[in-house]
Amino acid sequence: MLKQNTLQVLAVASLLFLARGTAVNAQESAAKHWINTEFQPSTLTTAEQEREMQWFINAAKPYRDLTIRVTSERIPTHIYESETLAKAFTEITGIRVIHEVTGEGDVLHKMSVQNTTGHNLYDAYLTDSDLIGTYFRQNYVEPISDFIKGEGKDVTLPSLELQDFIGLDFTTSPDGKIYQLPDQQFANLYWYRQDWFNRPELQRLFKSLYGYELAVPQNWQAYEDIAEFFSEKVRRIDGKRIYGHMDYAKAHPSLGWRISDAWLSMAGVGDKGLPNGLPVDEWGIRVEDCRPVGASTERGGALNSPAAVYAVEKYVEWLKYAPASVRDIYFSQSLAWAANGVIAQQIFWYSADIDSFIDKGSTLINEDGTPKWRVAPSPVGKYWQVGMKSGYQDTGAWTFLKSTPLARRQAAWLYAQFVVSKTVSLKKFLTSYNPVRLSDLNSAEVSRRAPYLGGLIEFYRSRARDVWTPTGHNVPDYPHMAKYWWRHIATVVSGKKPAQQALDSLAITFDKHLARLQHSDIKRCAPKLNPPRGTDVWLAQPGAPKAQIPQTVKGKTLPYEEAIRAWQL
Template sequence: MKSSTALGLVLGLEAAPAMADMEAAKKFLDEEIGDVTTLPREDQEAEMQWFIDAAEPFKGMEINVVSETITTHEYESQVLAPAFTAITGIKVTHDLIGEGDVVEKLQTQMQSGENIYDAYVNDSDLIGTHIRYGQVRNLTDWMAGEGADVTSPTLDLEDFIGTQFTTSPDGKLYQLPDQQFANLYWFRYDWFNDPQNMADFKEEYGYDLGVPVNWSAYEDIAEFFTGRTIDGVEVYGNMDYGKKDPSLGWRYTDAWMSMAGMGDKGEPNGLPVDEWGIRVNEQSQPVGACMARGGATNSPAAVYAVNKAVEWLQKYAPPAAAGMTFSEAGPVPAQGNIAQQMFMYTTFVAPLVDSDAVMNEDGTPKWRLAPSPHGVYWEEGMKVGYQDVGSWTLMNSTPEDRAKAAWLYAQFVTSKTVDVKKADVGLTFIRDSTINSDHFSERKDKLGGLVEFYRSPARTQWSPTGTNVPDYPKLAQLWWQNIGDAMSGAKTSQEALDQLCADMEKVMERLERAGVQGDLGPVLNEEQDASYWLEQPGAPKPKLENEDEEPETIGYDELVSSWNQ
């Protein structure tokens, strides 16, 4: 860490006279930040003074930014935006809307050229879209060029843990991480370690109750707990959601298919076939999604993945779950009647720690987080899970002065001064310094393995959607519309996936004809019999004669230690 004197010199500050804006900054530091930060007070004030000075040309400007509604962004909108306004004189309206609505607004701005928002926090899942359409400011060049005067010398990009996911293949940064959370397995540690439950499970299934390594073990555990009464509560062995809603698409594209084993080996995403089932050629051009073109979206592994999700939802989840969305289902484990969940977006850890039903009196959790188990088609070296990286994005259609003002706000809410406190509220880590701070060393025992996961090398194996997806907004909507038919029973999984991959290829065909994505645009393979591709190494993979593998579990403590190996 730089000394406060050195930091002041880096920021170009001398003995500047006290200003009214600095008084607002000191009030913010006193009342909101306190000692929940990695910076000493002198460095905090120096960082705030830089924002004050850099914002001077934009005082009085009103800007609008948008993000999805999660705890982290609620804190930004309700606390950090007013603080930034008071400190800099730039009035920020930080709107909170559904994630699907964020993508829709961004898509509308791309298509119309109208400046709807001055900055977006959108998932790095859109990186493939951003690099192909050329409608987003390349931050690497922006920070060195027109945005140089509003780029903080203490931004410290190397401290961010998610920039590998917001960087294009040519090494250019397109988005600045603002919040990051993974999908991890969640389970009731207290129930799994209850001697009677352990004995009953061992007698019934012939192996130890523990963290499931594969889907066969998850299914046994779901069956074991469903219908049991524990502490006077009827228990369910699985939690999920199934409403035909945009969030149902994320349920599958957020690495469910990869966890089943649908795609190819490769980190952070399978190549040449990724977790959406899209195949690319050596030039990173999408060539197909259906098996007839070498894709895997309608492959046996994909059908297996959807079948299992539907089966478990019907058999082992609360009846209401089938009609729930992502945001409705997320808080349910906090109610105390769920034994395990295949993958939990860790953004929902924040409400968990506020629930008496799943927390002990001493503030430690009754639950733990662990890597999600994998399906029968999964192989070592494949992607093991999803990680969301909600990131600041500046559109080319935003006027320069408004983009600069918004860039200042984006840096403020991700600055080292505020990042530990923001992470303390939302538990969505973006900085290495925050993860390894003394504050989270003290708090980690109350977060059920979340800090241990983010401190381990394993965190890099969980990744967002990669660059195979050429147009996230157009393709993502096809998933929930088609998968919803399988979840409702209107179609079989095979029928729904056949339609899904065909719909995806129609979009890619239009992109290919339009030629709007340059050298990275789709160039679809000629169709041929699926048997040709099923005989090739990797994805798509032929159907296994037996999709019920030998169940395997592991002790939680042994598993956590493996994260660091």
């Protein structure tokens, strides 16, 4: 009987061994299939890709048959991950992935609920690096740099190469810790119809009206002149009603992003410094010794300063040069508007929506496939100075909460690394042109495609990718403070309040929020409000907040080739 039982045990063990072997063989076959059919081109050779995938197969063994849940905002890159890469990862590793795409606000809400309740809703979140000032202060996010040296060491890809990630500075705290792993980036750039700008009859008419050349605007006055020119002087091209400006202005949470995502920095509200101004950043928040001390000018901030008022007034004023419907649309509804072929220029063009601008059937594409449009450095307001950030760049990054059980965090970390691995990253980049790795940007395949992308690759291959930056360290509670923007800006758009009054109210709201955080359980770099002083005292000091510049600045433009040379300096 004992012998029979022993034989049965051995038989079961043999079957389990064979099953495991069969599973591994199936995963290896799946890896080869995905490499040959989907993961091309790559900066790796096929043999290198196979070795990288074999590492994932081996590292995933303890988590095989586990189901993990991750969530991200709804943009093309994350849709590709959820629909294609999640399936590939499951087949290759045996770890099932539910990758949910939703609105950005919903992602932040779910993360907040998990942080508040301690209930593990998701095993990883893809959130913007705009939250870096929150993460390093509030101690609920596991720093990546700690994790890969400790509990995540055995599940960290040897070929991850953090130094290859172009957005790593944006996810790094002042003490040098990396809190998030970048997944994708897209920039807000100046966009224009180069074919229209190059028409000799339009060039002659513009110069006769404004006294300088119709070309890439270098400052806001030139942008305004060009907007007026196309909307009110030219009005129609090729039989179509055309406009010199495009934006969105519906009272909606995304209206807040429109202003908070570096619009004030382009005007020159903050101080010099990269990736964000110091001591005053583009949100107008002053920081001293890493502690936020105020947003209002009476506390040394710049949120209701003359420069901020100028910025918001120009944003609202320029709506008259855009289609009338822009007051009733929000972010996602505005993205493809310029692709309709009736917009001459757009000061805030989101490169994340490039697909609709490179479609071969588009009116924006020449017969040879090259674009009729170009992107260039964003024009800046009259308070802007050399050494300040020049615009906004969104960096979506993998974020892991300490409340997530370790095994689930480790398995989700494997998935995060998979979707940015060198095996996968170049093909992912080519699906939406949101880069993450320098090696991909420098590849021969990207060089081949660069002429068809209107200057986007030139931007990302230059130092400009470090000057267009996300929200930074000065904002101590992004999820809650970001909500204040749209409600106050909407009162200006609707005409209920002048910009000064609305920004005074917003600055007071920010100061009150900082005061609450000052008395919270934040132990590191918590706010400590400055006592209020006369605004004239602060405006008289160097840097932000800056005193009013009353004079009008003359418009300035540069030819395209000269304008983008700034990206190479």
